[in-house]
Amino acid sequence: MADPALSASLTELKLEQLIACHECDLLLRKPISSINERVECPRCGYELYTHRTHVVRRSMALVMTALLLYVPANFLPIMQLNLLGQTTEDTLWTGVLGLYNSGMQGIAVVVFLCSMAVPLIKLLCQFAVLLSIRSDIGRSYGLLLYRIYHHMREWGMLEVYLMGILVAIVKLADMADLRIGLGLFCFIALLLVQVWLEVTMSPHQIWQALSEEDQHASD
Numbered sequence: 001m002a003d004p005a006l007s008a009s010l011t012e013l014k015l016e017q018l019i020a021c022h023e024c025d026l027l028l029r030k031p032i033s034s035i036n037e038r039v040e041c042p043r044c045g046y047e048l049y050t051h052r053t054h055v056v057r058r059s060m061a062l063v064m065t066a067l068l069l070y071v072p073a074n075f076l077p078i079m080q081l082n083l084l085g086q087t088t089e090d091t092l093w094t095g096v097l098g099l100y101n102s103g104m105q106g107i108a109v110v111v112f113l114c115s116m117a118v119p120l121i122k123l124l125c126q127f128a129v130l131l132s133i134r135s136d137i138g139r140s141y142g143l144l145l146y147r148i149y150h151h152m153r154e155w156g157m158l159e160v161y162l163m164g165i166l167v168a169i170v171k172l173a174d175m176a177d178l179r180i181g182l183g184l185f186c187f188i189a190l191l192l193v194q195v196w197l198e199v200t201m202s203p204h205q206i207w208q209a210l211s212e213e214d215q216h217a218s219d
Helices: 004-012 055-075 092-101 105-135 139-155 158-172 182-200 203-210
Strands: 018-020 027-029 038-040 047-050 079-083 086-090 177-180
Touching (some): 105 203, 158 182
C-alpha cells in the first residue's frame, strides 16, 4: 500500500520533477545527477538514465555512418552462388523481388517494410531530430518525429533478417560453391552501428534536449 505522505508529496511536485521507471513503473522524484553518473531505479535497479556529454554530436556521426552503409548493405551482393555452372548474385533487394515474382506478394511486402523501409525511415527520423536539436530549428517537428521513431522501433527487424541470411548460407554451403559478398559485411556493419546508436542516443537526454532542458546533450 502506498504511503499517503509520499503520495501527497508527489502530487505537489511538477511533472518535470518526476520520473517513472520503465521496468517496474515506480514513480519517484527525479534525482540530481552529475555528468556521466548512472541513475538507477531504487526498487528494481533498472537504469533510468545517464547524463552524457556530446550525445547529439556522437549520435549524428553514427546516423550519418548508418545512412552511408544503408545503400551498399541493401544493393550490393550478399552472396554469390555457383550451382551447376550457373552463377547468381543475391542482394536484399533482389530477395524482395524474388518473393514478389514467385507469388508471395504479402511476404515480400513484409520483408521490404521490416528490412528496408522501416530502418531507413527510422534513420531519417533520428537524423531530423538530431538536426533540429543541433541547429535549434523546428523542435516541435523534432518532438513529433521522435514520437514516430519510438512507435516504429519494434518494426525494424534487421537482426532477424541477418539470422535468416546466416541460416541460408550454412544450408547452401554444402550444395553449391558459395562466396560471401561485400553487401553482407556492410549489412552487419549497419546493424552494429544501429545498435551503437541506440545506446548512444539516450532517450531521456533527447527528450530533454528537444524541450531545451538539457544543455549537455548538444555540447
